Amino acid sequence: MCGIVGYVGYRDCSEVLVSALTKLEYRGYDSAGIAVFDNNEIKVAKSKGRLADLVEKMKTDGKPEGVAGIGHTRWATHGEPSDVNSHPHSGAKVTIVHNGIIENYKELKKFLTDKGAKFLSDTDTEVVAKLLGYYYKLNPGKPLDTIVETIKELEGSFALGVVFQDFPDVVYAVRRESPLIVGVGKNESFIASDVPAILQYTKDYYLLEHDEIAKLDCNGVEIFDEHGKKLEKELLTADWDMDAAEKGGYPHFMIKEIHEQPSSIKTTITPRISNGLPDLKECSIDLEKLRKFKQIFIVACGTAMHAGMVGKYVIEKLARVSVTVDIASEFRYREPLISKGDLVIIISQSGETADSLAAMRLAKKLGASTLAIVNAKGSSIAREADMLIYTHAGPEIAVASTKAYIVQLAVMYLFAFDLALAKGMIDEAECKRLTSILQDMPSLIETILETELENTQYVSNQLITAESLLYIGRGLDYALSMEGSLKLKEISYIHSESYAAGELKHGTISLITKDMPVIAVATQSALLDKTVSNIKEVKARGAKVILIARDDFNVDEDAYDYIVRVPKTEDLFMPIPAAVPLQLIAYYTSVLRGNDVDKPRNLAKSVTVE
Numbered sequence: 343m344c345g346i347v348g349y350v351g352y353r354d355c356s357e358v359l360v361s362a363l364t365k366l367e368y369r370g371y372d373s374a375g376i377a378v379f380d381n382n383e384i385k386v387a388k389s390k391g392r393l394a395d396l397v398e399k400m401k402t403d404g405k406p407e408g409v410a411g412i413g414h415t416r417w418a419t420h421g422e423p424s425d426v427n428s429h430p431h432s433g434a435k436v437t438i439v440h441n442g443i444i445e446n447y448k449e450l451k452k453f454l455t456d457k458g459a460k461f462l463s464d465t466d467t468e469v470v471a472k473l474l475g476y477y478y479k480l481n482p483g484k485p486l487d488t489i490v491e492t493i494k495e496l497e498g499s500f501a502l503g504v505v506f507q508d509f510p511d512v513v514y515a516v517r518r519e520s521p522l523i524v525g526v527g528k529n530e531s532f533i534a535s536d537v538p539a540i541l542q543y544t545k546d547y548y549l550l551e552h553d554e555i556a557k558l559d560c561n562g563v564e565i566f567d568e569h570g571k572k573l574e575k576e577l578l579t580a581d582w583d584m585d586a587a588e589k590g591g592y593p594h595f596m597i598k599e600i601h602e603q604p605s606s607i608k609t610t611i612t613p614r615i616s617n618g619l620p621d622l623k624e625c626s627i628d629l630e631k632l633r634k635f636k637q638i639f640i641v642a643c644g645t646a647m648h649a650g651m652v653g654k655y656v657i658e659k660l661a662r663v664s665v666t667v668d669i670a671s672e673f674r675y676r677e678p679l680i681s682k683g684d685l686v687i688i689i690s691q692s693g694e695t696a697d698s699l700a701a702m703r704l705a706k707k708l709g710a711s712t713l714a715i716v717n718a719k720g721s722s723i724a725r726e727a728d729m730l731i732y733t734h735a736g737p738e739i740a741v742a743s744t745k746a747y748i749v750q751l752a753v754m755y756l757f758a759f760d761l762a763l764a765k766g767m768i769d770e771a772e773c774k775r776l777t778s779i780l781q782d783m784p785s786l787i788e789t790i791l792e793t794e795l796e797n798t799q800y801v802s803n804q805l806i807t808a809e810s811l812l813y814i815g816r817g818l819d820y821a822l823s824m825e826g827s828l829k830l831k832e833i834s835y836i837h838s839e840s841y842a843a844g845e846l847k848h849g850t851i852s853l854i855t856k857d858m859p860v861i862a863v864a865t866q867s868a869l870l871d872k873t874v875s876n877i878k879e880v881k882a883r884g885a886k887v888i889l890i891a892r893d894d895f896n897v898d899e900d901a902y903d904y905i906v907r908v909p910k911t912e913d914l915f916m917p918i919p920a921a922v923p924l925q926l927i928a929y930y931t932s933v934l935r936g937n938d939v940d941k942p943r944n945l946a947k948s949v950t951v952e
């Protein structure tokens with residue numbers, strides 16, 4: 343949560359910072375601010391609200407003029423969104439922006455207050471600014487030593503951009519847990535929480551590791567370790583191009599990303615298939631290793647956890663290995679019964695989700711092997727896992743995850759085929775057959791995107807006045823319903839729950855009235871009759887039923903009010919195409935309700951706090 347940026351170069355710094363922050367707004371958007379060296383003075387502009395509000399404010403109040411500075415877009419943790427709680431924050435001769443949470447800020451605040459410090463905001467960040475100021479007084483003229491001393495005192499997570507009044511046009515940065523990159527251009531350099539922020543200027547960057555400190559000035563970039571010792575680091579090149587971080591003619595990132603799903607699947611699976619079989623060796627996964635795993639845990643949050651739910655069905659069905667799916671925030675505190683010989687799979691788009699990262703560290707501590715399925719290159723989860731499969735969805739900007747989910751599913755399938763082969767549950771011929779069905783998924787999705795846009799818009803029109811609705815399904819359809827329901831509620835703000843269709847009559851059916859639409863997912867031939875019976879039960883109680891069904895299924899017309907057809911593939915694979923109409927329904931409902939689709943209220947893309 344929160345995005346930070348920094349710039350040192352020759353361009354108009356305020357403009358660079360604002361433009362870089364627009365690419366990070368998905369990380370938080372309840373206030374924004376910048377600090378720029380203007381005639382050797384640090385000038386701050388900040389405001390509650392969106393980045394656009396800051397830009398407007400600067401039109402009236404004037405924008406800081408200079409070539410070096412730092413910026414921030416906020417997702418509030420300590421202190422409500424307000425002008426005064428917005429970043430940057432200042433201490434004596436120092437101004438900072440911060441992404442993360444300082445866990446011991448209360449103790450530090452007391453320490454500083456006892457020394458006479460006065461605080462203006464409710465934030466943990468201001469405590470860091472004042473602490474830097476305190477250490478700077480003890481180390482005058484020595485910014486690097488000041489940072490080294492300060493971070494020794496901090497507990498929690500942080501990525502900081504720091505400017506010192508005495509060192510005009512120099513930007514410092516340091517990180518622990520929270521992500522931070524340092525971009526390197528020609529005669530200019532950048533800091534940013536994520537790669538898309540700098541893509542329009544450069545593709546070359548350093549990845550700052552735990553407690554590393556960067557210094558950016560007119561001579562370029564220097565990086566130091568936590569003791570202030572200079573380091574040589576590898577310069578990386580981003581393989582995302584700028585278009586990936588632009589809307590490219592679509593009204594929202596979410597709909598653009600929905601349309602990118604066929605190519606995201608292709609880019610993710612094609613390099614992992616050789617001779618028609620899954621080949622995960624470059625991810626350090628071979629059949630020998632797979633054979634040894636006793637049980638599997640899939641641990642993740644939100645949409646990524648829902649991908650794990652589908653993965654559980656697929657892995658258990660094909661490989662006959664027991665799979666437990668856990669919400670990361672529960673897993674880490676429930677003393678899970680895992681040990682050496684178990685595999686813990688962590689799924690994460692951002693690779694920075696605090697609970698998922700902590701769950702992975704716990705799994706490692708308990709002796710399990712860890713496999714990360716991650717989209718963001720070089721992220722913490724990616725770097726710390728024993729085995730790693732990158733999903734190649736490219737940058738996902740919309741807060742509501744779509745293409746990242748689809749590629750997580752694709753990887754779950756590929757992994758399940760490989761595991762089933764390793765365990766001797768399927769032979770090579772069957773494995774090749776399954777792999778080739780997976781390769782057909784992009785074209786199925788393309789068909790849906792050609793034929794179902796209007797239909798799903800029509801369905802969304804029926805939902806816009808609903809206050810609450812239910813998603814129901816059985817088996818894989820239930821696993822998919824969870825994601826459909828989350829997608830709808832996070833961007834439309836309509837309350838919705840997913841329910842195992844067979845469980846309804848044990849209580850939840852009492853909620854059904856004519857005002858409670860039900861979205862029923864029926865794509866599994868073996869469960870069709872059972873699901874249709876449950877649909878009829880809710881229909882008989884007045885519910886408006888929207889049926890998402892495989893296109894060859896014959897369902898009585900009086901069992902539903904609207905139907906969305908999903909092109910047929912084998913039952914096991916149906917969650918992949920069927921996810922698309924659910925995403926579209928959520929998208930259009932949000933658009934029709936006039937919501938901010940890409941930046942839903944209260945949410946942030948990357949949840950780096952507990």
Ligand code: AGP
Binds near residue numbers: 643644646691
């Ligand atoms: C998805 O639409 C969500 N906004 C959210 O549930 C997300 O999937 C979750 O926070 C996990 O994020 P991660 O994949 O980056 O770990």
